[in-house]
Amino acid sequence: MFEKPPIYNALVQHKKKNPVSFHVPGHKMGQGFNSLGSKYYKNILEIDMTEITGLDNLHQAEEIILEAQQEAANLYHAEQTFFLVNGTTVGNLALILTVCQPGDRIIVQRNVHKSVINGIILAHAEPIYINPDIIDDLEVSACVKTSTVEAALKKYPDAKAVFLMNPNYYGLSKDLTEIIALTHRYQIPLLVDEAHGAHFGLHPAFPKSAIQLGADAVVQSTHKTLSAMTMGSLLHVHSNYLDISRLKVFLSMLQSSSPSYPIMASLDLTVNWLKREGEQVWNHVLESIDWFYEKAKHLKHIKVNYVLPEEYQHDPLKIVIQHEGLSGYRLQELLEKENIYLELADMYNCLAVASIGTMPEDLEKLLAALKRIDKVEYSTVEMRSTPRSLFEQDYDASDSNSSVSLGNVLYQNKKRLPIREAIGYFSAEMVIPYPPGVPMIQLGERITKEMVNYLIYLKEQGAKFTGINDTSFQSILVTHIED
């Protein structure tokens, strides 16, 4: 027997009482709202509530929110689960602040999401970056090797935690069992950004979630591949090495004191739905995804299946599409002309993200569009492999010759310099070329001639840069610090 989703149910029961509202929010269940928006907002405003009697409080969950969080913990086999209303971003920030005091070291995968770097800045901690693998067939960065984590732990046994991103944007992941055991040997927590793996562990076709494998804390964007509203995420914990009461303090500090009930209820409904019907729903979605992969095998110029290193798993929901004669960007444009919008494109790949909401007809339309594109002959784009050497160099953030602390970058005066003149300065911006999506220059890192030459080469090849303001890579912001 499945229970009703506690938060959603309480909101509906409250609305049914036809209550008189003399509390916030000011739209009073939609009574005062611009009529232009009524069509789409009307229903949702009726359950856009606040912490009144019977509706609990996210920051001190004791009733319906606690119950809903416990349901989620139970689904994912976590000890405790926290609802997040500011995405995985806030989970990452809170975790880093929980484990690091100013000056503490944290071992962190170099291609993590910017929220992890921002967490390190806020904590005034010191990142020890470790390089991820670059996957040949896709030319994208992915996960780290156990031996890489081991080397970093040996060199920095005082590190307070290891922070990894698994899976990557393209759905590539590794089984983290070994890294978890290794980290625990050093008696520190393994923290995992599983933003793209909210569905992991929920069906045999998906890899296991890191929380099932024994990671200490795992953050998932439930809004990415499941059915929560945007900003709805889950933070799962199960740890002997994390101070949970401190984590709660940081979550409270970083999240609004008026968290959105529609977002929380959407998390609640997602968990409830998965518990009741998850298996059937996934079977249905996966059936059409398998159909798509099978049909796509017959495309002449377009590829959706790749050869991955043995230790990698690929999430079937992340459909990576390559055309032998078109860049990923161009293929994306052609698909948009067909009214098909993708998650992202890079120089070589397009990424179509399927989810619990993907319908067979969506995949039929994608396949039909790809077939039309496949009929046209385009001259072949040469797959150039990324020179690996610069991405394999160890970056030692504690070496004051090669970097300044992230906090320093924030508070120092800065100036913008033409790119070649910036050599030798400490960067006040990140430069992340896609592909392969690994920051080539990190915040606070000293800019070297090799980096600049390589980035200019990548630019000429058509790579796009993120992180930096001047995306044409003519200039870069640097700190004023003198040697």
Ligand SMILES: Cc1ncc(COP(=O)(O)O)c(C=O)c1O
């Ligand atoms: C790897 C990774 N981590 C964290 C985030 C932030 O997640 P959210 O949008 O749920 O805050 C993202 C967002 O794209 C991401 O890709």
